[in-house]
Amino acid sequence: MSSELRKVGSCWRIGLSLFLTFCLAQGLKAQSVSLPPLSLTSDYFLGQQPSSSTLRFSHERRYFWANNVIALREGSRKTLPPYRVDTSQPFLSGDKFLRWQVRYRRWGFEFAEGTLSLLEGNRDAAQLWLDAKAGSANSHRIYFPFATEQKGHWRWFGLNHLVSFQLHRMEGKFVVGFRYLLCDRFRDGWFSGTYQNGRLLGELEFVSSRGIGFNAPSGKGIALDAASMVRQGKWCVFLAVEGLVGEVRWKWLRKVSAFVDTNAFAQDPDGFIHSLPSLVGREEYLEVKRPVDKQWLAGLGYSHLRWQWILARDERVDKGNWHLSAIWSLRADQKLYFDLQVPVRAVSLGYSGRNFELLLAISHPDPSKALVLGLQAKLIVR
Secondary structure, X not given: OHXXXXXXXXXXXXXXXXXXXXXXXXXXXXXXXXXXXXXXXXXXXXXXXXXXXXXXXXXXXEEEEEEOOXXXXXXXXXXXXXXXXXXXXXXXXXXXXXXXXXXXXXXXXXXXXXXXXXXXEOHHHHHHHHHHHHOOOOOOOOEOOEXXXXXXXXXXXXXXXXXXXXXXXXXXXXXXXXXXXXXXXEEEEEEEEEEEOOEEXXXXXXXXXXXXXXXXXXXXXXXXXXXXXXXXXXXEEEEEEEEEEEEEEEEEEEEEEEEEEEOOOEEEOOEEEEOOOOEEEEEEEEXXXXXXXXXXXXXXXXXXXXXXXXXXXXXXXXXXXXXXXXXXEEEOOEEEEEEEEEOOOEEEEEEEOOOEXXXXXXXXXXXXXXXXXXXXXXXXXX
């Protein structure tokens, strides 16, 4: 009887780990704040080692830039040749991240710091930005730009715990983590308007921690993360949700709502518009609460000899992406990683060793033509 009860208990824990990770991630999305990704898709699959009694320290750095309009190198130039926007959902994102982590047995503690910026808009917004930099705005055309922007500088202290379970040939693990969040610089807003013959008319609204003085408040909040992996024979299933539950609160933020009417605006790579001398609107200071944006990953893996093949889907900062990955085990503690991503159309190449990990993501063999570029490095001391 006790044996049967243990089997039932193991099945219940396996099902519950996947059920909680998936079902709690569902729900209606309110206006949310986006955090730098806690881990990349490759981290979840390369880090499938069991808990160890060895005390382990690690330091990690990550840099990632992506857009779907123009090569990153071209976008940083002051002037451009004429370009045509081919996508109806242009975006530009940037992510800088560093983390110190300590792991012992089933527990992990970390401190992390990072910035995340995300600029999105419609086709007219991107085309107007390109035409203005090229000095070739069509005088006979009316542009209807709409753009949103969010920037934040984040820090957090995190604690996570791993639970292992098994039943016959099936085994798995469930990881739950808690983070205390701090955000000392934040801006979130949108612009909508029309542009013709050098005149910009429109409306904008944003909240910002800037413009309050030296005592600008820091946003404080919490986030709960969960991940689960179940393996049976050569097959494994993985599911992870960052920001499963979470909220950030600012006691005091500056909010600006205004109408724009100007013929002297300029644009730069760090924002949609600036130098707007003609603003009529309202400024107020208020308390702001925002839920944390959920970022998730689901994957299916198959192992054969020294290879592992993975099909995965993730959604980060509202951008969905498919991954077709392969991991080649050189030795017990050394792996090579290859990942093909669509629709981003980027390739990731990585190496994971006992004391060092390195990952490079790029969308074109020629870096000067790349729309996506990322680099991540991790140093591990045992």
